[in-house]
Amino acid sequence: xxxxxxxxxxxxxxxxxxxxxxxxxxxxxxxxxxxxxxxxxxxxxxxxxxxxxxxxxxxxxxxxxxxxxxxxxxxxxxxxxxxxxxxxxxxxxxxxxxxxxxxxxxxxxxxxxxxxxxxxxxxxxxxxxxxxxxxxxxxxxxxxxxxxxxxxxxxxxxxxxxxxxxxxxxxxxxxxxxxxxxxxxxxxxxxxxxxxxxxxxxxxxxxxxxxxxxxxxxxxxxxxxxxxxxxxxxxxxxxxxxxxxxxxxxxxxxxxxxxxxxxxxxxxxxxxxxxxxxxxxxxxxxxxxxxxxxxxxxxxxxxxxxxxxxxxxxxxxxxxxxxxxxxxxxxxxxxxxxxxxxxxxxxxxxxxxxxxxxxxxxxxxxxxx
Ligand code: HEC
Numbered sequence: 001x002x003x004x005x006x007x008x009x010x011x012x013x014x015x016x017x018x019x020x021x022x023x024x025x026x027x028x029x030x031x032x033x034x035x036x037x038x039x040x041x042x043x044x045x046x047x048x049x050x051x052x053x054x055x056x057x058x059x060x061x062x063x064x065x066x067x068x069x070x071x072x073x074x075x076x077x078x079x080x081x082x083x084x085x086x087x088x089x090x091x092x093x094x095x096x097x098x099x100x101x102x103x104x105x106x107x108x109x110x111x112x113x114x115x116x117x118x119x120x121x122x123x124x125x126x127x128x129x130x131x132x133x134x135x136x137x138x139x140x141x142x143x144x145x146x147x148x149x150x151x152x153x154x155x156x157x158x159x160x161x162x163x164x165x166x167x168x169x170x171x172x173x174x175x176x177x178x179x180x181x182x183x184x185x186x187x188x189x190x191x192x193x194x195x196x197x198x199x200x201x202x203x204x205x206x207x208x209x210x211x212x213x214x215x216x217x218x219x220x221x222x223x224x225x226x227x228x229x230x231x232x233x234x235x236x237x238x239x240x241x242x243x244x245x246x247x248x249x250x251x252x253x254x255x256x257x258x259x260x261x262x263x264x265x266x267x268x269x270x271x272x273x274x275x276x277x278x279x280x281x282x283x284x285x286x287x288x289x290x291x292x293x294x295x296x297x298x299x300x301x302x303x304x305x306x307x308x309x310x311x312x313x314x315x316x317x318x319x320x321x322x323x324x325x326x327x328x329x330x331x332x333x334x335x336x337x338x339x340x341x342x343x344x345x346x347x348x349x350x351x352x353x354x355x356x357x358x359x360x361x362x363x364x365x366x367x368x369x
Contacts, residue, residue, distance in 0.1 A: 143167075
């Protein structure tokens with residue numbers, strides 16, 4: 001866990017030694033996550049791509065007559081990663097932030113969006129799905145603990161749950177009529193298997209647009225990136241298709257998301273989708289997290305989080321929010337819900353302590369039923 005930080009720092013140091021070969025063109029330095037396929041990968045395995053963000057950044061640099069360089073940094077907590085890299089001038093542009101103006105406030109400018117990613121249905125070619133009603137009476141394969149599972153459960157639609165998205169996809173035409181999974185995987189699967197179509201799903205927590213971020217004073221660079229994104233639109237689409245991203249317009253199947261989930265997801269803007277707590281699974285950190293929890297939280301949430309009262313039972317976070325739960329919990333712990341009696345902790349507890357508490361909470365999550 002600690003080690004990845006050291007590796008990222010080493011990569012950072014190494015990056016500054018690179019430019020020798022690029023003496024003739026100005027460098028354009030991008031910050032990206034070293035381990036976030038299919039978006040960005042520092043050291044791809046044989047047969048694995050370097051990721052859509054990396055390839056888009058390279059095309060854009062080439063278009064601007066610049067030499068692309070990468071500063072690698074894990075983006076478990078997006079804002080902190082942006083502060084430590086872009087805002088600390090370790091790179092010129094951060095690739096792959098959500099298109100949300102409030103995300104970095106006035107410290108960063110966002111480019112135009114260059115790709116949209118999210119969840120999608122994989123349906124047999126003869127089946128038409130234009131609304132939620134079209135899913136009634138059909139069995140939908142989902143990956144356990146993902147937003148699609150939650151969306152279906154909240155509407156009493158029949159889901160068949162699988163451990164992985166790949167298994168859910170393989171069930172189409174067997175145990176299930178269709179699948180509802182992460183778009184890039186859906187796209188890739190339907191390309192390799194005939195007779196299927198991919199329908200991206202719109203709605204709360206279902207789709208994101210990705211942008212570049214630059215420092216607030218770099219308006220000129222933002223303008224150059226925007227122009228490059230416009231000019232390279234077709235090329236970027238081709239790259240996105242190569243990585244299996246479905247590009248059709250999303251169908252609004254989940255328009256009426258229940259309020260609790262919609263609010264929780266809307267406020268969970270600090271973490272980027274799909275990232276990990278650096279202390280996850282670290283026994284020592286989990287022990288420290290439990291201790292902190294029992295000092296600060298247990299008088300409302302019970303010793304070791306074993307609360308008998310459902311409303312404050314933190315063993316139910318994953319059941320409540322599926323794989324959004326770490327983001328929802330992080331946001332709630334940091335900002336509190338003052339109207340509901342949950343205090344704010346971001347000034348009282350360091351980010352590390354909150355991470356350790358989250359690593360502890362991970363160990364007490366219950367499965368549905
Ligand atoms: C003074 C009482 C109190 C203390 C102390 C407290 N909480 Fe809470 N917490 C609450 C209440 C009440 C709620 C439920 C808010 C609601 O209904 O939305 C809550 C909600 C939460 C939630 C969201 C639960 C959900 O299902 O959405 C998390 C996560 C959480 N608390 C974590 C913590 C952690 C971690 C600590 C210690 C650092 C802590 N709380 C300390 C009262 C407290």
